[in-house]
Amino acid sequence: MVASPASELVVESHAGPYRVQFVDDGFGRLAAVADGAMHVLLDEKVGALYADMLTSVRERATVIEIDAGEPAKSLDRFPAYVEELIAQGFRRDHVLVAVGGGVLQDITCFLAAVLMRGVAWRFFPTTLLAQADSCIGSKSSINVGPIKNVLGTFTPPAEVIVDTGVLATLDDVDFRSGIGEILKVHAIEGPSSFDHVASNYAALRTNRGVLVETIRHSLDIKRRIIELDEFDRGPRNVMNYGHSFGHAIESATDFAVPHGIAVSIGMDMANYVAADLGVSTPAQAERMHPTLAANYAGSENAEVPFDRFLSALSSDKKNVGRRLRLVLPDREGTISVVERDDDGEFRRACERFLNEGRV
Ligand SMILES: NC(=O)c1ccc[n+]([C@@H]2O[C@H](COP(=O)([O-])OP(=O)(O)OC[C@H]3O[C@@H](n4cnc5c(N)ncnc54)[C@H](O)[C@@H]3O)[C@@H](O)[C@H]2O)c1
Ligand SMILES: [Zn+2]
Numbered sequence: 001m002v003a004s005p006a007s008e009l010v011v012e013s014h015a016g017p018y019r020v021q022f023v024d025d026g027f028g029r030l031a032a033v034a035d036g037a038m039h040v041l042l043d044e045k046v047g048a049l050y051a052d053m054l055t056s057v058r059e060r061a062t063v064i065e066i067d068a069g070e071p072a073k074s075l076d077r078f079p080a081y082v083e084e085l086i087a088q089g090f091r092r093d094h095v096l097v098a099v100g101g102g103v104l105q106d107i108t109c110f111l112a113a114v115l116m117r118g119v120a121w122r123f124f125p126t127t128l129l130a131q132a133d134s135c136i137g138s139k140s141s142i143n144v145g146p147i148k149n150v151l152g153t154f155t156p157p158a159e160v161i162v163d164t165g166v167l168a169t170l171d172d173v174d175f176r177s178g179i180g181e182i183l184k185v186h187a188i189e190g191p192s193s194f195d196h197v198a199s200n201y202a203a204l205r206t207n208r209g210v211l212v213e214t215i216r217h218s219l220d221i222k223r224r225i226i227e228l229d230e231f232d233r234g235p236r237n238v239m240n241y242g243h244s245f246g247h248a249i250e251s252a253t254d255f256a257v258p259h260g261i262a263v264s265i266g267m268d269m270a271n272y273v274a275a276d277l278g279v280s281t282p283a284q285a286e287r288m289h290p291t292l293a294a295n296y297a298g299s300e301n302a303e304v305p306f307d308r309f310l311s312a313l314s315s316d317k318k319n320v321g322r323r324l325r326l327v328l329p330d331r332e333g334t335i336s337v338v339e340r341d342d343d344g345e346f347r348r349a350c351e352r353f354l355n356e357g358r359v
C-alpha cells in the first residue's frame with residue numbers, strides 16, 4: 001500500500017492506484033473540477049435534495065438525471081444513456097462522474113468500461129452502502145430483464161470523493177442497508193472487530209466522527225482483500241458472507257427487502273445454519289444475532305417463499321457444479337468459504353431459520 005494522509009485511502013488496482021478522499025464539501029470539490037469534458041450521471045433524488053449545491057456543477061458540466069431504481073441499471077436502458085452522452089458531445093478523453101448510490105455506480109462504471117472501449121470515471125457516492133463498501137473494488141453489475149447483476153466488468157474509478165454530510169438525508173432503511181455491509185466486513189475481519197462495531201451501533205447515527213472512522217475502517221478492510229484478489233478468484237470470495245442467502249431472499253421477495261438489509265438477514269441465517277450443521281456453535285450465532293436482528297428490524301416477518309428461496313440459492317453464480325458455495329463462520333467465528341451439498345439437512349436448517357430464527 002502507498003502511504004497516504006489520514007484524510008485519504010489509496011487503493012491499488014490493475015489499472016493503477018486510485019484515491020478515496022474524505023472531504024467536508026463534496027459538491028464544492030465537484031464544482032471545482034467541473035468543465036465541458038465532465039459528464040455527470042446524477043441520482044434524480046440527490047439532484048432535487050441538493051439542487052442549490054449542484055448549481056455550479058450544472059453550469060459547467062453536462063448532467064443526466066436518473067431515477068435510481070433497479071430498472072435503471074437494466075441493459076435495455078443503456079442505448080438511451082449512450083445516445084444522450086453522444087448528443088452531449090462525449091469524447092474518449094472526457095470523464096464520466098457518478099453522483100448517487102450503488103445504482104448510479106453500476107451504470108457509470110459499466111458505461112466507463114465499454115463506451116468507446118473504455119473511458120475514465122469518478123465516483124461521488126451518496127449512500128452509506130456506496131461510501132462504506134461498493135465505492136472500491138472495481139465491480140460493475142448490470143441487470144438483464146429479471147436476471148440481476150448478470151453482466152459486469154472490473155473497472156476501477158480514477159477517484160472517489162466521500163462526503164458523509166450527504167448521508168443526513170438518507171432514509172432510515174437505506175442507512176441500515178449500508179450498516180449491513182459495514183457489519184459484514186467487520187465480521188470478516190474477525191469476532192473482536194464485529195463486536196467493536198456492534199458496540200458502536202447506535203453511535204453510527206448520532207456521532208459523525210464514529211461514522212467517518214467506521215466507514216474508513218470498513219474500506220480499509222475491503223482494500224486489503226481486493227488488493228490480494230481484485231478479480232474475485234479466491235480470497236475475495238469471503239466478501240460474499242451473507243450474500244448467497246441475502247441474494248436468494250432479495251430474489252424470493254421480488255427485491256422488496258433492500259440489499260444490505262437482506263445481507264443482514266443472510267449473515268444471521270449463515271450463522272444459524274452453520275451452528276445447526278455443527279460447522280459453528282450456537283454461541284457464535286447468538287453473539288451476533290442481536291445486532292443483525294436490530295439492523296433488519298421491520299423485515300423479520302417478511303414473507304420469503306421457500307421454494308423461490310431454494311431455487312435462487314441453487315442458481316447462485318458462485319456455486320460449483322451441484323454443490324453450493326457458501327460463506328460460513330467456524331467455531332471460532334472465523335468466516336470462510338465452504339462447499340456444501342444442497343441436501344435435506346441443509347434445507348431443513350434454512351427453513352427453520354426462516355420460520356423461527358429471525359426473532
Ligand atoms: N458494483 C458493486 O460493487 C456493488 C456492490 C454492492 C451493491 N451494488 C448495487 O448497488 C445497488 C444498491 O446500492 P444503494 O443501496 O446505494 O442503492 P441506490 O443507489 O438504489 O440508493 C438507494 C436509495 O437512496 C437514494 N439516495 C441516494 N443518495 C441519497 C442521499 N444522499 N439522500 C437521500 N436519498 C439518497 C436513492 O435515490 C435510492 O432511492 C444495488 O443495485 C446493488 O446491486 C453494487
Ligand atoms: Zn453487498
